[in-house]
Amino acid sequence: MQQNSPRPGIYLVTDPPLSLATHAPERHFRSEAERHSAAIDLTTQLVETVVAAGVSTVQLRWKNVEARYFYDLSLAVSDVTAGTADLIINDRVDVYLAAREAGAQLAGVHIGQTDLHPSSVRKLIGQDAQIGWSVSQPAEIVEANRLADVIDSAGVGVLRATATKTDAPPPLGFDGIARLADELKVPTTAIGGIKTADIAHLAPSVHNIAVVSALVASPAPGQEAREMVRLFNHARQPGETFTANAQGA
Ligand SMILES: Cc1ncc(COP(=O)(O)OP(=O)(O)O)c(N)n1
Ligand SMILES: Cc1nc(C(=O)O)sc1CCOP(=O)(O)O
Numbered sequence: 001m002q003q004n005s006p007r008p009g010i011y012l013v014t015d016p017p018l019s020l021a022t023h024a025p026e027r028h029f030r031s032e033a034e035r036h037s038a039a040i041d042l043t044t045q046l047v048e049t050v051v052a053a054g055v056s057t058v059q060l061r062w063k064n065v066e067a068r069y070f071y072d073l074s075l076a077v078s079d080v081t082a083g084t085a086d087l088i089i090n091d092r093v094d095v096y097l098a099a100r101e102a103g104a105q106l107a108g109v110h111i112g113q114t115d116l117h118p119s120s121v122r123k124l125i126g127q128d129a130q131i132g133w134s135v136s137q138p139a140e141i142v143e144a145n146r147l148a149d150v151i152d153s154a155g156v157g158v159l160r161a162t163a164t165k166t167d168a169p170p171p172l173g174f175d176g177i178a179r180l181a182d183e184l185k186v187p188t189t190a191i192g193g194i195k196t197a198d199i200a201h202l203a204p205s206v207h208n209i210a211v212v213s214a215l216v217a218s219p220a221p222g223q224e225a226r227e228m229v230r231l232f233n234h235a236r237q238p239g240e241t242f243t244a245n246a247q248g249a
């Protein structure tokens with residue numbers, strides 16, 4: 001197995017357009033650059049808030065945006081996660097490499113079944129960076145386990161239907177997630193339609209629990225994140241609990 005162990009705990013996946021729609025629905029922008037700049041600011045503030053509440057991993061996911069804005073977001077968020085939470089880049093290995101080169105503290109990348117293959121990504125990013133890979137059905141487990149010395153974790157979902165990802169795979173339910181997690185040789189991150197009320201039920205069977213809308217669209221993301229972290233730690237065995245600020249990077 002790869003040695004770049006992901007931190008256990010609550011995992012935020014960002015959605016800058018949803019941050020804008022939630023927190024600045026009426027705001028008028030004179031240009032796309034101004035809109036993206038506001039989305040970067042709101043996302044960076046959200047990350048700072050939830051990491052202070054104990055969120056241990058943040059994945060920057062910004063679909064269909066120009067690379068330059070994604071790169072700017074990576075540098076801005078790295079300033080608030082460095083030394084406290086793992087920062088992961090979704091899809092864009094080019095953005096990961098460029099931001100790392102510019103000094104961003106990045107833990108790795110998350111890629112899906114139709115993104116670059118994990119073996120290619122490993123050659124590009126080196127041995128010391130995490131690779132998370134999406135696994136959403138039993139047929140994909142064989143290949144994920146075959147690649148257990150290439151990948152560091154598997155994103156397993158969806159728990160239930162979600163409006164956040166238009167091409168999300170069919171729901172697995174709690175039993176389906178637990179079964180996939182059990183069969184995978186790498187640590188798993190549950191994702192897809194997860195709310196605070198699901199944390200206690202999911203925490204014993206997975207390594208991380210990832211949410212988008214439950215935090216990004218929350219009117220009180222700090223309180224919501226603190227409650228998620230409390231429920232996660234409570235559901236784990238003593239000694240397995242995680243507090244981001246207490247552990248450092
Ligand atoms: C932790 C985690 N798991 C799964 C995904 C989904 O990745 P992918 O299948 O590549 O889909 P997109 O996120 O790129 O739309 C994820 N992002 N994170
Ligand atoms: C980014 C993503 N990946 C998924 C997968 O199953 O691979 S579901 C998903 C979106 C999850 O958003 P929410 O927490 O708002 O339901």
Ligand SMILES: [Mg+2]
Pocket residue numbers: 090091110111112115
């Ligand atoms: Mg992807």
